[in-house]
Amino acid sequence: MKLGLDIGSTTIKCILIDENKNILFETYKRHFSKIQSTTIELFNMVKPYLENNSVELAISGSAGMGMANRLKIPFVQEVYATRVAVLENIPDTDVVIELGGEDAKILFLKGSLEVRMNGTCAGGTGSFIDQMANLLNIPVEKLDDIAKNYTQTYSIASRCGVYAKGDVQPLINQGAEKSDIARSVFESVANQTVGGLAQGRPIKGNVVYLGGPLTFMSQLRDSLDCILKLKGNCPNHSLYYVSLGTAYLASEIFNLDKVSEDLKIDGTRCKYNAIEPLFNSELEIEEFQSRHAKASLKTTDPTTYKGDAYLGIDSGSTTIKLCIIDKEDNLIYTKYQSNNGDPVESARLFLIEFKENYPDINIKKSCSTGYGEELMKAAFNIEYNVVETMAHYRAAKHFDPLTDFIIDIGGQDIKCFKIENGVIDDIFLNEACSSGCGSFLQTFFDALGYTPQEATKLALTSRAPVDLGTRCTVFMNSLVKQAQKDGAKVEDIFAGLSISVVKNALYKVIRCNSASDLGAHIVTQGGTFLNDAVLRSFEQLLDTKVTRPSQAGIMGAFGCALYAKHMDSVEDIPSTFIDLDHLRNFFHKSVSTYCKGCTNNCHLTINQFSDGRKFTSGNNCERFVRPEHFIEDKENYNLYEFKRNYIRALKPIENAPRGKIGLPLALSMVELMPFYFKFFSELGYEVIKTAWSTRLTFIKGQSQIPSDTACYPAKLVHGHIQELIDEGIKTIIYPSSSYNIDEHKGDNNFNCPLVAYYPELIKHNTEDIINHNITFIDDFVSLHDRKMFVTRMVEILKQLGTFTKKEIKKASVAAYKALEDYSDSVNLQGEKIIEKGRSKNMPIIVLCGRPYHIDPELSHGIDSMLLQLGCVVVTEDSLSKLVPKSKRDVLNQWTYHTRMYDAAKFVTTQEDMNVLQLVSFGCGLDAVTTDEVKSILAEKGKIYTQVKIDEIANLGSVRIRARSLLEALKEAK
Amino acid sequence: MAEVPRVEFTKGMKKTHTLLLPNMLPVHFKMVREIFVNFGYKAELLTNEGPNVISEGLKYVHNDMCYPAQLVIGQMIDALNSGKYDKHKVALIISQTGGGCRASNYIFLLRKALIKAHMEYIPVVSLSMGLEKNPGFNLTNKMLLQAFAAIAYGDLIALLANQTRPYEIKKGETNKIIEKWTQIIATKFANNSGYIGWAMKRNIIDITKDFDNVKVKKTDKIKVGIVGEIYIKFAPLGNNHLQDFLESEGCEVMIPGLLGYFLYSMQNAHYDKEYYGGFKRKFELPFRSAVITIVEQIELMIYKNVAATTSNFVLPEGFKHEKTLSKGIIDHGVKMGEGWLLSAEILELNELGYPNVVCAQPFGCLPNHIVAKGAIRSINAREPGINIVPIDYDPSTASVNQENRIKLMLSVAKEQLDKKIEEKASHNRARSVRSNLNASVAARTKLDNWEL
Structure with a gap:
């Protein structure tokens, strides 16, 4: 008999077969990281089938490798095992799609064997679904049932669990239907599988679905079927294919009693990377806890208090915090709880309870903040709202007037601000990627079966915390897995996770090296700091002592309450806050729709309240939210808009003698579009350019993307090429070039490697180009030498027909002229916009990015959002020409980057201008530029604000950043 | 600041x-x-x-x-x-x-x-x-000359050692020879010799002999090449001791040398000229051409002398041949990072009998989006037998994930190897029956090993 064991990230599966490959026994168990003991349990279940407890044994699975090595049991790579099992049982299979706890795999069995596994950054897998179910507060088993009732779906970033969370959370907060979200989660996993893994090879023929998620979730199978346009086969034993293949390959006999004995011994060994423990003795723990117990706000007993009070609501991503204070700023009542995916209802229940219990307390003024700030304000007629950074500062300042640094680690975000001279001087917010926050810890506590309190207590006692680094959750999963394999105890993992959260905040978000970089009066806030292990680790790593209010979790709400009280004292307006009767009868429902105001078709969520009022969120302009602020002639306020319109307005010539050619409006071609458009028009072509990207553009090309960690702007190119092909264009021009335009401002004029060579990649990964259905011209040519351009083009265009050199030269002259015209009008319009901003006293924001960031799908309407916030927006390239060439502290060798440095330099000379830098996720070069832009600005005391953008479409955190910047500027005045 | x-x-x-x-x-x-x-x-x-x-x-x-x-x-x-x-x-x-x-x-x-x-x-x-x-x-000319010689010697020593170590009978013998020769070369450099001409030739022959004399037991091993971003490809610190891991899994490893990368960097100026026009410095190109010619000659001289000494080692054909390989796969204009060289190296490894390739790069490496992951499809279209696995390295990736991926590549490699052995064995059985030759089993085994 043969036994195959598949030890995965969350479960162990085992299958026993006889000599004729008949299945005698199969089962699986969640191992909760207790791999050894779970394995022994499974062995005991198998033993009754065996003689002498001996069997031919082999092990597979990502978590089984170490065990197999140590016990000298043959190891079978899991994909290989799948392949063996599939070829045996379903020999006519073309493609296998297998999703596991943390892995996603596609096996192409026909033709040349190819195997695709998910990259280290892709989380569209079982644990991702778990995480999403957790977020929705639905048991994962129910997710499938709920999804069946969907009516519409939302686009959820499928690249990685962390991003998806950033998409799902706002949907929950905005009150989208859970069934719709559930189905969207499945679709995003299906999209990720096809888009991330297929890498251009079409999935067709007989497709087999394997692994846990596909076995249990019919909606996931359905989503995949829809995307692939076929009906996949999910065979019997689909959960056990890895173990089955492993069993087929088992050939060495082991005695299970002996193996169990070895396993028991094995569990005690420790060889992971351990770091310094948090505490060395009980005494230290006591000293630490009593020191922090001192930092507490005064309270008032609600049962005896009568009179006016002020309410603050901090509606966060996963939790809701409420705080009510009296006239002396004493706490009357606080509440910190999970929002259960419905913050409005959570708040309503609390408010009813409060008002019923304490009828003598009159909530005079109220204020809201956080992700759900606007929704709360609308729902309960709250008088004020304030950006959360400001709420936190107000709270900290109240607590310690000398506060010069605040760090707040909440459920999903990290906010840090440096304060100088009483003004917020620098803001650090975590990017969507560095997700080491409260919900991250929560996820792990849940996964391992502990409450946060138990986990924290355990962590404090760890003797040897695991060194887990500082990466995102997806990485962390596998590191935890490995640590467990290496014998780390659960307390060591909890301690390690807490330390990792702090390291993430310090090294990734703030990027500081010592406490003196931060300040002398550090106040820590946010629920995550209520975890003593996190707090201790923060003090330990910085070698300093900080203040943690014992109400750390509600400081945002407290700040709001303070703000409400403050505003009450400065302006005399009537209280509008909802009364008890209305609260009792209050209900709301949300409808999701698409805006038809313009061609952007923004996704809108309309909340309808019981009294008939409506609250609309989700669109990128004021058209419906605040019609009185809506601007019709945007290009006069927003240079991004102007540029887009300019390029949009390029019209192909009529009756073109040479026919059609296509140009993709992406990467390098965005800025060069006026040039190449003119060039080929002059040569007699009807030039077809693609339109500005939408989400659909990405989806059209996503199955052809070979590298899932490339930046989003690059990934979009595939969609543009596909659009041209779909339009029936037979010739596509997309030149490669190491060099960009030379503006003589830097040390060199390189393109970044992706901008330079993406055409090469397109050539190798687009079906129709590989099959020669399309003439694709990606030859190397640069614009920086006009003579050489002509020489090269004479050579290159031989592929298309006969052109005289004279003809090409003439076209090039016109093209260079067109490019200059474009650049001149951008500069001129930039000046006009600045003038307009100055005359209307609007802040001027320089939205620093690359030329291709004007694509609305890339900048996600951030430029329009700034307009909404009352700013005018100009681009980096409209200002960079205004400063002379200067030396930089980095190798200044990329044309696009040089402009950002120069624009930043110019901004330092202008009182009313500020920089917001756009950075595409995965842009390695921006690791260099962000630091440099920041230091250029810091030299002259300017605030630096950075926004990382990827597939994420929600502007929530970007808005916080921008608002904080504007608030900080206002306070600085 | x-x-x-x-x-x-x-x-x-x-x-x-x-x-x-x-x-x-x-x-x-x-x-x-x-x-x-x-x-x-x-x-x-x-x-x-x-x-x-x-x-x-x-x-x-x-x-x-x-x-x-x-x-x-x-x-x-x-x-x-x-x-x-x-x-x-x-x-x-x-x-x-x-x-x-x-x-x-x-x-x-x-x-x-x-x-x-x-x-x-x-x-x-x-x-x-x-x-x-x-x-x-x-950096004086003499230092530069010696540095080039050091690279050439280093490539050679690594090449020979990598083909010996997995088969050595006495564990550690190969590494001792590496140690011995790095010392000898250093001493010779100190005495201002050993980096040009005859002296170099003699050293090459002696080094070859030393490695050839290591007692080995040739078995059928999976042959794996390593290519990738230059630091991660070579530095054990960067790739979690990839070579050691592969050898412990029973593979023989070949890593294309540093000289190729140097020549690639020199050569790119010529492609730049072709695509983007002239250079500011007039003698830049002729100077580069001269250097390339000399280094290519040295390279060929090395392989020639090894081949003259023994036929027990697989030797590359040199840069001149290598640079022709990536034609039609990736344009020579792609010159950032490892550029077109990376594809060329993969194809060369395949020619030399190393169809299994680990392509190692830092997580999110920009050029490698294009030249590695972007080109795999075209490489496989031309040479379906090549079994490539791209591996990303970063500060927090668990080595268990990397090893797991590599093991998958090795499983497929093993299958192909077994098939080859099986084919060869049946072919040999047929042949030995037909010709009725009493060739010794030992001799045949040796032959098989080298042909595999």
């Missing part, structure tokens, strides 16, 4: 300061260090590893910067803080390539890191083709 001031390496420092070198290729750089010593510098190779190197890297280098930058700088800061050196008596050396990749910025990042670590007084020397000058640091 004010402009980062540059601390020069002064003439006086040559006597007082120890130069610390990052260790990218263990064999090669040992000899390079000796060259520095021979020319009157105090120099030391950094060999410190461990979690602290990575955590210092994360602390002082932007976390989105590529992994090699974090490692190299982390290793330096870790060494400086180790207490082993007088911080006021050391200088750091780092290479500066000037290509379109972010790697060209390492030296600036290192200086920024030193400022953050309050060690801004430590001079940083750029090892480059004249991008930055230091009065106390002068």
Whole structure:
């Protein structure tokens, strides 16, 4: 008999077969990281089938490798095992799609064997679904049932669990239907599988679905079927294919009693990377806890208090915090709880309870903040709202007037601000990627079966915390897995996770090296700091002592309450806050729709309240939210808009003698579009350019993307090429070039490697180009030498027909002229916009990015959002020409980057201008530029604000950043 | 922050300061260090590893910067803080390539890191083709010649050792020969010999003989090539000791040498001329052509002499041949990072009987989106037998994931190898029956091994 064991990230599966490959026994168990003991349990279940407890044994699975090595049991790579099992049982299979706890795999069995596994950054897998179910507060088993009732779906970033969370959370907060979200989660996993893994090879023929998620979730199978346009086969034993293949390959006999004995011994060994423990003795723990117990706000007993009070609501991503204070700023009542995916209802229940219990307390003024700030304000007629950074500062300042640094680690975000001279001087917010926050810890506590309190207590006692680094959750999963394999105890993992959260905040978000970089009066806030292990680790790593209010979790709400009280004292307006009767009868429902105001078709969520009022969120302009602020002639306020319109307005010539050619409006071609458009028009072509990207553009090309960690702007190119092909264009021009335009401002004029060579990649990964259905011209040519351009083009265009050199030269002259015209009008319009901003006293924001960031799908309407916030927006390239060439502290060798440095330099000379830098996720070069832009600005005391953008479409955190910047500027005045 | 001031390496420092070198290729750089010593510098190779190197890297280098930058700088800061050196008596050396990749910025990042670590007084020397000058640091022609010779010797020693070590009967013998020859070469350099002409030829033959004389038991092993981003490809610190791992899994490993990368860098100027026009410096191209010709000749001379000494080693055909291979796959204009060379190396490895390839790169490596992951499809279309696995390295990736991926590649490789052995065996059975020859089993086994 043969036994195959598949030890995965969350479960162990085992299958026993006889000599004729008949299945005698199969089962699986969640191992909760207790791999050894779970394995022994499974062995005991198998033993009754065996003689002498001996069997031919082999092990597979990502978590089984170490065990197999140590016990000298043959190891079978899991994909290989799948392949063996599939070829045996379903020999006519073309493609296998297998999703596991943390892995996603596609096996192409026909033709040349190819195997695709998910990259280290892709989380569209079982644990991702778990995480999403957790977020929705639905048991994962129910997710499938709920999804069946969907009516519409939302686009959820499928690249990685962390991003998806950033998409799902706002949907929950905005009150989208859970069934719709559930189905969207499945679709995003299906999209990720096809888009991330297929890498251009079409999935067709007989497709087999394997692994846990596909076995249990019919909606996931359905989503995949829809995307692939076929009906996949999910065979019997689909959960056990890895173990089955492993069993087929088992050939060495082991005695299970002996193996169990070895396993028991094995569990005690420790060889992971351990770091310094948090505490060395009980005494230290006591000293630490009593020191922090001192930092507490005064309270008032609600049962005896009568009179006016002020309410603050901090509606966060996963939790809701409420705080009510009296006239002396004493706490009357606080509440910190999970929002259960419905913050409005959570708040309503609390408010009813409060008002019923304490009828003598009159909530005079109220204020809201956080992700759900606007929704709360609308729902309960709250008088004020304030950006959360400001709420936190107000709270900290109240607590310690000398506060010069605040760090707040909440459920999903990290906010840090440096304060100088009483003004917020620098803001650090975590990017969507560095997700080491409260919900991250929560996820792990849940996964391992502990409450946060138990986990924290355990962590404090760890003797040897695991060194887990500082990466995102997806990485962390596998590191935890490995640590467990290496014998780390659960307390060591909890301690390690807490330390990792702090390291993430310090090294990734703030990027500081010592406490003196931060300040002398550090106040820590946010629920995550209520975890003593996190707090201790923060003090330990910085070698300093900080203040943690014992109400750390509600400081945002407290700040709001303070703000409400403050505003009450400065302006005399009537209280509008909802009364008890209305609260009792209050209900709301949300409808999701698409805006038809313009061609952007923004996704809108309309909340309808019981009294008939409506609250609309989700669109990128004021058209419906605040019609009185809506601007019709945007290009006069927003240079991004102007540029887009300019390029949009390029019209192909009529009756073109040479026919059609296509140009993709992406990467390098965005800025060069006026040039190449003119060039080929002059040569007699009807030039077809693609339109500005939408989400659909990405989806059209996503199955052809070979590298899932490339930046989003690059990934979009595939969609543009596909659009041209779909339009029936037979010739596509997309030149490669190491060099960009030379503006003589830097040390060199390189393109970044992706901008330079993406055409090469397109050539190798687009079906129709590989099959020669399309003439694709990606030859190397640069614009920086006009003579050489002509020489090269004479050579290159031989592929298309006969052109005289004279003809090409003439076209090039016109093209260079067109490019200059474009650049001149951008500069001129930039000046006009600045003038307009100055005359209307609007802040001027320089939205620093690359030329291709004007694509609305890339900048996600951030430029329009700034307009909404009352700013005018100009681009980096409209200002960079205004400063002379200067030396930089980095190798200044990329044309696009040089402009950002120069624009930043110019901004330092202008009182009313500020920089917001756009950075595409995965842009390695921006690791260099962000630091440099920041230091250029810091030299002259300017605030630096950075926004990382990827597939994420929600502007929530970007808005916080921008608002904080504007608030900080206002306070600085 | 004010402009980062540059601390020069002064003439006086040559006597007082120890130069610390990052260790990218263990064999090669040992000899390079000796060259520095021979020319009157105090120099030391950094060999410190461990979690602290990575955590210092994360602390002082932007976390989105590529992994090699974090490692190299982390290793330096870790060494400086180790207490082993007088911080006021050391200088750091780092290479500066000037290509379109972010790697060209390492030296600036290192200086920024030193400022953050309050060690801004430590001079940083750029090892480059004249991008930055230091009065106390002068690469003479003789040094350059010796350095090239060291690279050539290093490539050769690694090539021969990699084909010997997996089969050696007495464990450790191969590594002893590596040790022996790096010492000998260094001493010869010190005596101003061994880096050109006849002396070099004699050394090559002796080295070959030494490795050939190691007692081996040839078995059928999976043959794996390693290509990738230059630091991650070569440095064990960068690739979690990939070569050791593969050898422990029973593979034989071939890593295309550093000379090829050098020639690739030199050659790119010619393609630049073709695509983008002339150079400011008039003699740039003729000079480069001359260097390429000479180095190519040296390369061929080496292989010729090895081949004349023994037929037991698989030898590449040289750069001249290699550069023709990627034609039709990736354009020669792709010159950032490893550019077109990477595809060429994969195809060359396949020609030499190493169809299984690990392509190692830092997580999010920009050029490798194009030249590695982007080109795999075309490579496979041309050579379906090539079994490539791209592996990303970064500070926090669990090695278990990397190993798991590599094991998958090895499972497929094993299957192909078994099939080949089976085919060969049945072919041989048929042949031996037909010809009725009494060829000795031993001889046949040997032949089979080399043909596989």
